[in-house]
Amino acid sequence: MKDGGLTFAMICLTHSFTKNHQLSIIEKSITAATKDNTTMARLPQPGSDSDVWGDILNEYLSVAHASDGSLKSGISADKLVDGSTNKVFTAANETTLASLAPVATSGAYSDLTGKPATANPTLIIADDAPASWKLAAGVQLDGTDDAAALTTAINNGPVVLSPGTFTLNEPISVTATNPQLVGQGWSSVLKIADGTNDWAMIFTPGGDGVRGLFANFTIDGNSTNQTAGGGIHARGAVQSEFHFIHFLNCYDAGLWLAAFPDAAFGHHNKVTSCLFDATIASPGIGRGMLVTSNDENYVRSEFQFLGGTGSPTYAVRDMSGLNTYHASVFVGGRNDMGGIELRDGQRSKVVNCSFDGVSGTNVFVASSSAHIINDNMFTSVADQAASAGTYSGIRLEFAVTECVVTGNILETSGTAGRTHSLIREDGSGGTGINIVKHNVLRQSGSGTPSFGFTDMSGTGSLVADNAINGTIV
Structure with missing residues (x-):
């Protein structure tokens, strides 16, 4: 138990x-x-x-x-990684990537197929642009006749120019209301082709005018190979800006500010930091600016060595009035080219400008009134003139009245008799009732003026308190 x-x-x-x-x-x-x-x-x-x-x-x-821990055969990629958030790098992917490698490491944007439309601004690339520019997304031109492509581009949005030369066999036609054309400085060149005999650019505005921005490029007028034309014929320009443009060797003029096609006035444009220049005498007039039926403009630029083979004229010819020329510089001149001509208009201002060795008359006023010519500097007046005793610093010629000439400093040429006079007032056409005061008139070296420091023949003008060669008169 x-x-x-x-x-x-x-x-x-x-x-x-x-x-x-x-x-x-x-x-x-x-x-x-x-x-x-x-x-x-x-x-x-x-x-x-x-x-x-x-x-x-x-x-x-x-x-x-x-x-043994290895994956079984037959396990697909989508069983390993959620395809909605991640992707497996497969052999097929590797093959595709390898086929793209040559395009990714060499070639240019233009080599690609199915390119998307480029966003504004449109880059226009010159045929001779530096190689690095040709890799960028843009419109590549061939340099034979680039005007048509530039016309299309500028009328459809802002345009950026690469460095290089764009050849124009016809004018760029600007019809847009708010165009923009901006280069990379003076290395972006619009060159008029031989025998084009026209302008590099012509405005054809609608009712609102052309209110554009044009900056940072050169216009090569190629004047010796033309019989007409010039830089920009800005018809109907209104509140446009022309900035840092080099107008070079233009046949007639670098910039023409003109009326609308229906003759209405253009107005309120700005021309700043531009260079109007020539390396050779133009077969045409060869001036810098022409202003007709376009007023209330502001100009602050440089004009040098201009002139053509025709009759002597002026770097700036203003036939409208009511314009301002401020802190501009005028140097030399071919064929007795003068500085500024104010004709047939009223109320323009020439202030704080420099006239250095200008060949012809530096400021010429005719058939107009109520201009202000103040606080300017004139050196070596008419020193480079072809004929002695012909040209003056400031000249009021025909029917010029009620102008104010004050605060200027004027010096003669250093060569005796070459300067006619420093301030000249002709009596023809009723010239008079002008105010000429508080100016300084000086002799440079032995350069006595041929007709005196002042040559005043108008009626009723006030000429007083000027310092003439060391004496207040």
């Missing part, structure tokens, strides 16, 4: 242990059976799956992995 009791107890203990172990085995079997019959492999769940974590995890991994 004793042995039987011990045996019974052992059986009970054994039964208890065996029961728990069997239950664990049964649970595993049920889990596996359930997965085989009704569910897919899953990851273990924290807080549950006691004692079967390893089995569940191994079963989950075995779906895609072999026993």
